[in-house]
Amino acid sequence: MSTIIQAFDYTALAPDVELEARTIARCIKETMRNSIIEVGAALASVKGKLPHGQFGRWLEAEFDMTTRSAQHYMAAAALAGKYEKVAHLGQSCLYLLAATTTPEVVREDVAARLDKGEVLRRRDIKQLVDEVKYQQQQEQRRAEEAAREARLSPQTRRRRADQRAEREQREREWQQQRDRKQEAAKAAASLLTANVAAGDADRLIALLGDCDAFRLTQLLLDKLTERGVR
Numbered sequence: 001m002s003t004i005i006q007a008f009d010y011t012a013l014a015p016d017v018e019l020e021a022r023t024i025a026r027c028i029k030e031t032m033r034n035s036i037i038e039v040g041a042a043l044a045s046v047k048g049k050l051p052h053g054q055f056g057r058w059l060e061a062e063f064d065m066t067t068r069s070a071q072h073y074m075a076a077a078a079l080a081g082k083y084e085k086v087a088h089l090g091q092s093c094l095y096l097l098a099a100t101t102t103p104e105v106v107r108e109d110v111a112a113r114l115d116k117g118e119v120l121r122r123r124d125i126k127q128l129v130d131e132v133k134y135q136q137q138q139e140q141r142r143a144e145e146a147a148r149e150a151r152l153s154p155q156t157r158r159r160r161a162d163q164r165a166e167r168e169q170r171e172r173e174w175q176q177q178r179d180r181k182q183e184a185a186k187a188a189a190s191l192l193t194a195n196v197a198a199g200d201a202d203r204l205i206a207l208l209g210d211c212d213a214f215r216l217t218q219l220l221l222d223k224l225t226e227r228g229v230r
Helices: 015-047 055-063 067-082 084-088 091-098 104-115 122-150 154-193 198-210 213-226
Strands: none
Touching (some): 015 067, 091 122
16 A cells, blocks of 8 residues: 655745755755666666676675666666656656556656656656556457457357347446436426525435435425325
């Protein structure tokens, strides 16, 4: 479960302290970003020159670093080298965009938005990643279904197409019926409350909160019938 980090409230600080704190925060962020990219580029350079299988041993001996951690640094550096504006993002954003599971189309989209001057936080990028992954999963599911259907006999495909058409028709009818009921409910509510006195509104709200909707409908119909409305 992710934790939402609240923005720091600088307004509680004295003006001079606020200015210094904001300035230092910007400097630290820039230093951290630059260090990630520089370290990643340096690691990539060494990795390409060491004999096969030696890179992990070198990392552990020199930095007590795992190969996985080094891959994060190198991926971030490669990403910043490909998309210049991305280099200005924070550490968590860099790592998220550089992850092997992040679709390339998301990186291109983020880079384009940054070029336009948009400000993106990690939650914005994470939402883009989730949306694209969902779309890709749906496209894959549809492709797999189409492939399975293509292997069926013509008779089976026709039968399934007829069943699908019937199901879609039932869903449309159900949706239309629900829409009609919703519009009818709105119209009835407007009509019934049109002449409610202001002093009775609170009492009516309280009563509606305690009553059963089905029983209320029946009683309203009975009373309207008694008055000769129907």
